[in-house]
Amino acid sequence: MQFTYYGHSCFAVNVGGKKLLFDPFISANSLAQHIDIQSIRADYILVSHGHGDHIADVVAIADNTGATVIGAFEVVNWLANKGVKKTHGMNFGSYGFDFGRLSFVPAWHSSSMPDGSYGGNPGGFVVVSADGNFYYSGDTALMMDMQLIPHYAQLDFAVLPIGGNFTMDATDAVKAAGFIKCDKIVGVHYNTFPPVVVDVNKVKDIFKMADKELVLPAIGEQVDL
Ligand code: NI
Numbered sequence: 001m002q003f004t005y006y007g008h009s010c011f012a013v014n015v016g017g018k019k020l021l022f023d024p025f026i027s028a029n030s031l032a033q034h035i036d037i038q039s040i041r042a043d044y045i046l047v048s049h050g051h052g053d054h055i056a057d058v059v060a061i062a063d064n065t066g067a068t069v070i071g072a073f074e075v076v077n078w079l080a081n082k083g084v085k086k087t088h089g090m091n092f093g094s095y096g097f098d099f100g101r102l103s104f105v106p107a108w109h110s111s112s113m114p115d116g117s118y119g120g121n122p123g124g125f126v127v128v129s130a131d132g133n134f135y136y137s138g139d140t141a142l143m144m145d146m147q148l149i150p151h152y153a154q155l156d157f158a159v160l161p162i163g164g165n166f167t168m169d170a171t172d173a174v175k176a177a178g179f180i181k182c183d184k185i186v187g188v189h190y191n192t193f194p195p196v197v198v199d200v201n202k203v204k205d206i207f208k209m210a211d212k213e214l215v216l217p218a219i220g221e222q223v224d225l
């Protein structure tokens with residue numbers, strides 16, 4: 001699967017001939033100023049929760065691309081009120097899309113919209129497709145519910161936060177990798193702002209010691225996973 005990193009927790013994966021863009025936060029990310037959001041194509045935009053560092057560019061990119069925005073019912077309704085034309089609201093559960101089967105699964109975090117309105121429950125996504133399977137946890141602490149993820153799919157890779165403070169750090173992400181039975185982890189949600197700055201060499205050591213593969217693409221880099 002073709003994977004492109006756009007910084008923080010924003011990335012795109014091509015599956016089933018569709019481009020899925022997750023949690024777009026680019027124009028307000030000082031580390032991603034070389035990315036032009038006008039150049040980003042997407043068929044679907046998947047939103048894990050309502051926080052600004054996950055939805056900042058949803059309206060602009062949905063407008064540019066005509067993408068369908070998928071997320072918690074409360075989050076996509078709020079975005080529809082901001083001008084997003086095509087939305088698909090979910091709660092925790094699974095639905096068959098043209099790119100594959102998508103499960104919206106719990107995350108241990110919080111969710112409110114930038115204006116303070118209710119953002120439903122925060123979540124993550126499991127994508128099961130003919131091209132492969134992956135899990136994006138969204139912002140979350142380590143939690144026992146992750147042990148249910150292998151029930152949805154045998155994962156080819158997973159995207160997990162490693163920045164700590166608001167989410168798991170590398171030590172917890174390694175434990176999560178065990179819970180979800182996946183040895184190839186893309187680390188996200190780090191270095192964007194002071195509370196999530198990490199020592200990347202230390203993070204790499206933590207994964208190496210646990211015998212897990214850690215992928216840290218540069219912002220704008222495309223990798224095959
Ligand atoms: Ni958050």
Ligand code: MN
Nearest residue numbers: 051053054139
């Ligand atoms: Mn966040």
